[in-house]
Amino acid sequence: MPENEGQWVSVDEAEDVAGSIRHALRAAIFAQEDPQAWKWVLLALHSALQGACVCHLTTTAAPIGAVTERNAGEWIDYFAALRDDPTVKQPKTYLMALPDLLKAIRKPHSAGDRSNETGVTLSDAELAWLRRIHDEVRNQFVHFEPMGWSLEVSGVPAIGQLIARILREMLDMGWAFRHLEREARAALRADLETLSSTGWAPGPNDDQTTRDS
Template sequence: MTANWIQTDEAEDVAGSIRQVLRTAQFVREDPQAWKWVAIALHSALQGVCVCHLTTTAAPVGAVTKRNASEWLAYFDDSLTNPNAKPPKTYLMNLPDLLKAVRKPYSAGDRSNVAGVAISDYELVWLQRFHEEIRNQFTHFEPKSWSIEVSGIPQLTMLAARIIREILQSGWAFRHMDLAKREELDRHLQAMAKIDWLASS
């Protein structure tokens, strides 16, 4: 069998996650299980865009835990004189911590954003609950029957689209994407914010 490879990166993964939200939203009325994939794709897009925004030129520093950042910086220093230096594992911050980080002024990897990404305290709590109570349960599904309220996901999708668009417009996160892809991403974000969930079928 011929080997089949795809090439991607963190920015393309965000774009792909957004497309997946748009795809799976079409099926939620006819197949309630599709809500799972909406939630997972939405979480992936949010986490990914925060990583893109926060990561510095010394990747992955910026989007990793404080301890892991210290390990990476020590590795970079060591690798200047030690050809056998081995890079540490990467430990990204979880979504709630990533969101707290992007809210800070100069949070972009190039420190170009004077104001932090606009996420209110209420929105942060809402997104943290989404991470802990919905995404984690869907990803690590326990052997149990579970009732989940999905009525808030359309509003959550609008919030995510707004956050991702703000990061897109700030420039740093998607700097390696060409103009056509950035414009396509923006169109998909606008579509994501306007999904007609009642008509999805």
């Protein structure tokens, strides 16, 4: 039997966000020697942002809050039916895509406990920027096609700073990361401070990394 057989790693949504931030910071260091690591920097940042939005929006009746409107209706019907029939089949979960999650967090009382009187700060220009990263970068890497790619990395530090600002605001609101232990919240805040600095992602000499097919 392999030595590591039967080993598991278990994390919740908030821990996964914190882990994604840590990985983005680590991958940025690797990118100085291996330019292809920039791909993993961006994917980790995307994962952290999407996960944080889900943590912020989800109500106590999870996953309601972070799912599509149609799916939310299915879950509401399921919870209602569950009172009389414990064997009722649970619906699938269909999360909103990142652009829709970002639109949702901007609304007042968007947190799962509805405690925030103002939405998470995100301008239309910033929303469009993050949407472009989702549509043009993340989707290309996740739904990989047999083709080469070129990635401009000169803007990655600013992307990280924007995502750090969004996550810090959620952290201050309290709901999204309420289940993290105090030490874990402090560590996340420290990592977000690092991500907010101008030098968190020192890049290679070139402004672009390229892989040819």
